[in-house]
Amino acid sequence: MKSKRLDLSGVCSFLSEHDNYLILTHGMPDGDTLGSAYALCSGLIKLGKKAKVVCPDPIPAHYGYFTNAVSFPEFSEETVISADVADIKLLGALAEKYEGKIELAIDHHVSHRDFAKNLFLDGTAAACAECVYDILNTMHIAIDEIMVQAIYTGISTDTGCFKFSNTTPKTHVIAAELMASGIDFSEINRVMFDTKSKSRMEIEKMALGSVELLYRDRCALMAVTSKMLRESGCTDADLDGITAIPRSIEGVQIGVTMRQKAPKVWKISMRSYPPFDVAAICAKMNGGGHKYAAGCEIVGTKRQAREEILKHVRKALED
Ligand SMILES: [Mn+2]
Numbered sequence: 001m002k003s004k005r006l007d008l009s010g011v012c013s014f015l016s017e018h019d020n021y022l023i024l025t026h027g028m029p030d031g032d033t034l035g036s037a038y039a040l041c042s043g044l045i046k047l048g049k050k051a052k053v054v055c056p057d058p059i060p061a062h063y064g065y066f067t068n069a070v071s072f073p074e075f076s077e078e079t080v081i082s083a084d085v086a087d088i089k090l091l092g093a094l095a096e097k098y099e100g101k102i103e104l105a106i107d108h109h110v111s112h113r114d115f116a117k118n119l120f121l122d123g124t125a126a127a128c129a130e131c132v133y134d135i136l137n138t139m140h141i142a143i144d145e146i147m148v149q150a151i152y153t154g155i156s157t158d159t160g161c162f163k164f165s166n167t168t169p170k171t172h173v174i175a176a177e178l179m180a181s182g183i184d185f186s187e188i189n190r191v192m193f194d195t196k197s198k199s200r201m202e203i204e205k206m207a208l209g210s211v212e213l214l215y216r217d218r219c220a221l222m223a224v225t226s227k228m229l230r231e232s233g234c235t236d237a238d239l240d241g242i243t244a245i246p247r248s249i250e251g252v253q254i255g256v257t258m259r260q261k262a263p264k265v266w267k268i269s270m271r272s273y274p275p276f277d278v279a280a281i282c283a284k285m286n287g288g289g290h291k292y293a294a295g296c297e298i299v300g301t302k303r304q305a306r307e308e309i310l311k312h313v314r315k316a317l318e319d
Contacts, residue, residue: 003105003119011120012138014104015044020078021051024102026085027092028236029055031192033084034063035154036106036128038070039147040083043136046144050075056092060237062191066150079103084128084154087288088115106131111279111288126166129154133174145183152178153188160244161193165274165292203232204242207257211246214310215317220246221309223302224259243269254278254313258305261297266305269295270313281312 006014023041025033037053044051052072059067080102086109088095088102105116108125122131129151136143143151155175159167162175179185196204203224210223222245229235239259247255255271268285270278272292279294285308287296298305 001100001114001117003114003116006104006118006120008120008134008138011104011106011118011135014118015049015135015139016047018079018103019049020075021049022077022080023051023053024080024082024085024091024094024098025053025055026082026090027056027094028240029057029059029063030084030240031063031157032127032129032154034059034067035150035152035157036083036132038066039129039136039143039150039154040081040106040132041072042070042144042147042150043132043139043141045070045073046141047139052077054094056094058235058237060240062195063153065188065191066146066153069146069149081106082116083132084108085115086111087113106135109288109290111283111290111294113288124168124170126164126168126171127155127158129158130171130174133178143181145181148178148181148183149188152183152185153192156185156189157192161189166290197234197238199233200238203228203234203238204245206232207242207245211249213249213252215314217249217251218317219254219256219310219313220249220252221256221258221306222246223306224257225302226260226263229260243271247271247273254281254317256309256313258298258302258309260302264299264301266298266300266302267295268298268305268309269293276316281316284312285309 023037025037041051041053050073081104102116104118106120108128110123125131206228207224212221243257257269259267261267272278277291279289282294282296285296
C-alpha cells in the first residue's frame, strides 16, 4: 500500500475530523513509541475525542509514571493510528490483525515502509514524540503534566539522553519548553538511564561474556540467548537499550547484538558510527531502521545467523 503523505496541517485536520481512536505502538515498546502514543491519546481525549493505546507486548513497569496515569474511556474503535512504527512487521503479534486497517501512521523513521492509508513522516525529528509535540501545539491542545512527561521520555530515550547524533537544536528547544513546565526531568532520566534491575545486571554479565571483537576490533558482536533470559530471570522488556553495549567499546564502529527470539529466530540490532550505514547493511537482510541504528531478523542456527551478519558487516567495513 502506498501511503498518502500528510503535512503537519494535514495530519491535524485528519485528527480533528475523525474519532474513536485506537493508537498502536510497536512491539517491544520503548520510551518513544509509548511516550508518543500516550501523549497523543491524552491530547485527543482533551479534545473531546475517544482514544486508547494498544501495545503488542507488555509495557515495562518503569514507564508506569505516565502509562498508568492515562485512563481510557469505553468505546468501540473506528480509526486506527500507529505511533513510531516504521514497518507493519514491528506490530509483532498484532501485525496480521491490523494489516490494511491502519488509517494513519505518525513516524520519524526515514526507512518507514508504507502500511497505513495516510502517513505523517518527519524524518528530521529525533523522536516521534517531537512529531506529536508539533501536532498537539498546532491543534492548540493544552499539554498537561502527563503529556509533558510522556513526550520528554520519548525524546530523551530516542536521543540516548540528548547524546546521539539525531539530536537537533529543535530537540533541545522542545526539551527546554517541556522543562519549563516544571517536570522532574532529572528523575525521568534517572529511571530511564541510571537504574537497572538485578536481573538486568545478571544478563548483562552473561551477554558481556559473549562479546567477540572482530575485524581489527572494529566490530563487536554480542549474543543474548534464550538460556541467558531464563537464567537471569529477565523478560524481553528488561532488555531495553542492551544493544548499546557492543558499540560502547573503544574503537568499535559497528556494534551488533543478536537476540534469540525462538530456537532458530534471531533479532539483530546494529549500532554504528559514521560513515557506517547499518540501515543499508540490515536492508540486505530484509531489515531497516536509521542510518546508525537499525535491525533485522534472521532465521537459522546461532552459527548461521552469525555468519550471515558478519558477511555483510565485513563487506561494509572493507568498502
Ligand atoms: Mn522513535
